[in-house]
Amino acid sequence: MLADALAGGFDTPATQSAHAFRSVMEAMARPGAIQGIQGGAPPAPLSVAAGTVLLTLCDTDTPIYLAGKADHSDVRAWLAFHTGAPLTGPSHAMFAIGDWDALMPLSSYPIGTSEYPDRSTTLIVECAELEANGTTLRGPGINSKAMLSLPETRAFQDNRALFPLGLDFIFTCGDRLAALPRSTVVSRSHGEAAPAQGAF
Amino acid sequence: MTDQAYNFAYLDEQTKRMIRRAILKGLAIPGYQVPFASREMPMPYGWGTGGVQVSAAILTPDDTFKVIDQGADDTTNAVSIRSFFERTAGVATTTATSAASVIQTRHRIPEEPLTEDQILVYQVPIPEPLRFLEPRESETRKMHSLEEYGLMHVKLYEDISRHGHIATSYAYPVKVEERYVMDPSPIPKFDNPKLGDMAAIQLFGAGREQRIYALPPYTQVVSLDFEDHPFEATKADQVCGLCGATDSYLDEVIVDDAGGRLFCCSDTDYCTARRAQGHQGPAFLDSEAVA
Numbered sequence: 001m002l003a004d005a006l007a008g009g010f011d012t013p014a015t016q017s018a019h020a021f022r023s024v025m026e027a028m029a030r031p032g033a034i035q036g037i038q039g040g041a042p043p044a045p046l047s048v049a050a051g052t053v054l055l056t057l058c059d060t061d062t063p064i065y066l067a068g069k070a071d072h073s074d075v076r077a078w079l080a081f082h083t084g085a086p087l088t089g090p091s092h093a094m095f096a097i098g099d100w101d102a103l104m105p106l107s108s109y110p111i112g113t114s115e116y117p118d119r120s121t122t123l124i125v126e127c128a129e130l131e132a133n134g135t136t137l138r139g140p141g142i143n144s145k146a147m148l149s150l151p152e153t154r155a156f157q158d159n160r161a162l163f164p165l166g167l168d169f170i171f172t173c174g175d176r177l178a179a180l181p182r183s184t185v186v187s188r189s190h191g192e193a194a195p196a197q198g199a200f
Numbered sequence: 201m202t203d204q205a206y207n208f209a210y211l212d213e214q215t216k217r218m219i220r221r222a223i224l225k226g227l228a229i230p231g232y233q234v235p236f237a238s239r240e241m242p243m244p245y246g247w248g249t250g251g252v253q254v255s256a257a258i259l260t261p262d263d264t265f266k267v268i269d270q271g272a273d274d275t276t277n278a279v280s281i282r283s284f285f286e287r288t289a290g291v292a293t294t295t296a297t298s299a300a301s302v303i304q305t306r307h308r309i310p311e312e313p314l315t316e317d318q319i320l321v322y323q324v325p326i327p328e329p330l331r332f333l334e335p336r337e338s339e340t341r342k343m344h345s346l347e348e349y350g351l352m353h354v355k356l357y358e359d360i361s362r363h364g365h366i367a368t369s370y371a372y373p374v375k376v377e378e379r380y381v382m383d384p385s386p387i388p389k390f391d392n393p394k395l396g397d398m399a400a401i402q403l404f405g406a407g408r409e410q411r412i413y414a415l416p417p418y419t420q421v422v423s424l425d426f427e428d429h430p431f432e433a434t435k436a437d438q439v440c441g442l443c444g445a446t447d448s449y450l451d452e453v454i455v456d457d458a459g460g461r462l463f464c465c466s467d468t469d470y471c472t473a474r475r476a477q478g479h480q481g482p483a484f485l486d487s488e489a490v491a
Contacts, residue, residue, distance in 0.1 A: 014207055014208035014209070015208055015260065015261055017217075018208065018209070018216075018259065018260040019260050019262075021216075021220050021257070022260055024220075024224065025223060025224065025258065025401070026401075028228060028416075029227045029401045029416040029417060030416070030417060056217070056220070057217055057220060057221055058217070061214075061217075094221075114345035114346075115342065116235075118222070118225035118226075118232065139377075140377055140416045140418065140419040140420070141227070141416030141419065143399075143417070143418045164380070168228045182228055183230060183377065183416075
């Protein structure tokens with residue numbers, strides 16, 4: 001188990017983290033765009049994408065909240081060795097990671113202050129699927145509109161209403177990720193079956 | 201070859217992580233200035249330390265890097281930053297806008313439209329658009345939080361009352377997504393219309409002032425103005441003397457001791473490419489006439 005904790009980091013941290021960060025940045029700059037990401041090999045239940053994001057962004061300065069199944073002794077040991085990040089509860093977390101249900105309630109995370117809206121949690125949401133369908137996204141970073149399979153709609157609409165405060169989300173699935181910053185306007189699309197009535 | 205005495209792209213990994221986190225928050229809150237722990241760089245403040253740190257945090261070995269200073273690839277600042285990253289990151293460099301994946305710029309946006317595969321990094325001297333109106337950081341921070349931007353409109357109005365038009369010609373303030381007023385860095389206001397709806401990611405780094413901010417692609421950016429004095433992107437009413445371009449931003453260059461002057465493209469790559477295509481400006485016609 002100790003050997004497991006020591007393995008799974010970046011082989012060449014400087015260049016692998018540079019590539020990984022570009023994936024994360026492209027995702028955050030273009031909400032809904034699904035990016036590939038690799039480099040880390042975290043212990044279960046973390047996905048490659050989630051583990052690589054943590055390796056890329058976290059260190060002793062970033063308290064992490066492990067929610068639900070992510071709060072596993074293997075994960076704790078792995079994070080401790082590779083990032084040194086302190087573990088904390090949701091109210092002091094700079095990053096939180098887990099399944100959508102385990103991360104609830106969203107009201108327990110800091111959303112920043114009106115003078116420092118950047119002091120808010122980034123949630124890394126492990127998803128069973130990540131596809132460009134389901135929910136319609138509009139806003140900065142999106143050329144007219146984008147689609148993304150979100151776990152729900154209402155929570156992200158409420159989060160958008162807090163702008164410029166709010167939480168930022170990174171959705172991870174296997175070795176792919178997409179992001180949803182607080183600036184994105186989310187609306188339910190009713191699929192192909194229900195086109196807008198006024199549409200021609 | 202990378203100088204092995206340094207980490208890839210000069211900065212240590214912990215510093216890069218800190219800058220990367222700031223960039224992500226900046227992208228999530230377009231136009232908001234994210235504080236970051238700016239480092240001492242091996243160049244003086246005012247020479248692009250903010251832009252260099254942002255570039256160092258985003259560069260990968262696969263990138264092709266271009267640096268422009270007031271549009272030019274061949275000025276001291278541009279040459280030294282380009283060679284800095286050639287040496288510390290081993291990245292390929294170019295002067296061709298279309299060939300670059302990361303472009304660091306001081307005070308210009310390239311004439312050639314940027315694509316989704318490119319990133320534009322600005323060097324910013326004073327990131328706070330309200331700083332010359334209100335010197336206290338505690339106050340300007342409060343003004344941003346309350347969206348209290350009346351003072352900026354008063355400043356533009358005073359321009360009109362004194363000069364008859366808005367005389368601010370560079371670092372012209374913009375409003376991002378109807379929320380934050382942002383300093384676009386000292387680009388000429390000719391470049392302001394390119395800020396909004398740009399396909400590329402735009403990142404702004406201010407080293408001395410320790411701020412990073414960002415514009416995601418396709419972000420709404422509006423130059424502040426009044427209904428009866430709408431914003432106008434202006435340039436010298438001339439054509440480029442070298443390439444004859446009528447649509448590019450022009451520098452005025454003194455060419456002799458007798459008051460002779462030449463208007464030419466500030467974007468050297470744009471001008472060079474046009475001349476390579478056979479375009480010729482009036483400066484050549486004049487010199488042929490003299491000879």
